[in-house]
């Protein structure tokens with residue numbers, strides 16, 4: 050094996066493939082205006098008791114983990130908890146501190162303050178961090194593979210540096226991980242790989258040592274939709290096979306489809322963490338669209354009046370943009386009634402009772418993008434006005450001049 054990969058040593062980094070997060074630097078969904086709150090029904094983490102997790106369940110825990118670069122505190126006292134079996138998404142806009150956090154967990158940079166516990170051990174004590182890293186596979190920046198070698202040949206090189214003997218068991222393991230990532234039958238050299246195949250070979254390399262935890266920094270970054278589907282399916286298979294996955298992403302929609310639990314960072318601070326299903330429960334509702342723009346604020350007024358008059362199944366409403374690909378009503382906005390999704394008929398009846406007939410009423414199962422915007426009070430919005438809580442008039446709302 051030639052010199053290039055040798056530069057990836059030391060030992061604990063042998064399962065750590067360096068991966069670039071330079072591609073796809075767009076703000077994704079984070080900077081987009083898509084929600085106007087009429088009534089803030091969620092101002093923080095969802096209510097309800099936290100799920101119990103025993104100490105043995107917790108693979109990674111950070112306590113007040115912080116990192117300062119010069120005068121800038123880019124990670125600010127975050128407390129993460131990744132449990133065995135999680136597909137855990139570390140989410141946040143560009144520059145929110147995701148990669149910096151992962152780099153601290155992987156001992157690539159030192160924390161300014163705070164603690165990291167991996168597999169129950171404080172990584173600051175003794176040899177704990179190195180020992181823990183042997184149980185982790187990771188891709189944090191650009192993987193270094195030889196362009197003229199095949200996937201299997203490249204993995205043989207990685208195996209050597211990972212301390213795996215050049216034995217039949219290693220060759221079997223290489224075939225196994227190539228099969229896992231869907232590259233076992235492709236015989237071309239690395240330089241002929243698509244970006245998605247390169248990502249998957251990186252994941253295969255990180256899997257060689259059969260890690261209990263795999264850490265992936267923006268694993269779908271720069272991939273086309275088909276590549277994203279492949280990587281998402283792969284992550285699902287890893288989780289089914291018992292590997293805990295910690296991944297970072299700024300693509301909320303992506304993460305929603307693959308993660309079981311998420312933590313949301315913004316400006317280095319942890320805004321919330323929890324089960325995706327619990328977080329999304331606060332974004333579910335009934336989506337209503339109208340054929341005439343002026344009906345939108347009228348409908349909002351009817352819903353808010355109903356709340357004031359004791360409709361306890363209704364918690365609020367907000368203006369949202371239609372989902373990409375769906376019908377855009379005149380004026381461009383829809384109304385999301387904050388109610389259980391199965392109350393769609395009640396929303397319809399309520400509006401119909403006041404002579405307002407929606408062009409479309411449907412269940413909305415919620416999405417992390419809306420949740421994030423609710424959580425931050427619409428701070429991401431660039432030009433739109435945030436409508437105050439419980440408005441007394443409806444004259445400042447999208448579509449309304451009344």
Ligand SMILES: Nc1ncnc2c1ncn2[C@@H]1O[C@H](COP(=O)(O)OP(=O)(O)OP(=O)(O)O)[C@@H](O)[C@H]1O
Nearest residue numbers: 070118123141142143144145146147148149150299
């Ligand atoms: N070595 C460094 N020196 C100085 N500042 C740094 C360094 N590494 C990161 N930063 C800064 O810390 C902040 C957080 O960066 P980080 O790469 O952790 O963000 P991120 O959430 O991973 O963003 P992205 O989605 O763009 O990958 C950024 O403002 C970045 O410029």
Ligand SMILES: [Mg+2]
Nearest residue numbers: 070147148149
């Ligand atoms: Mg990053």
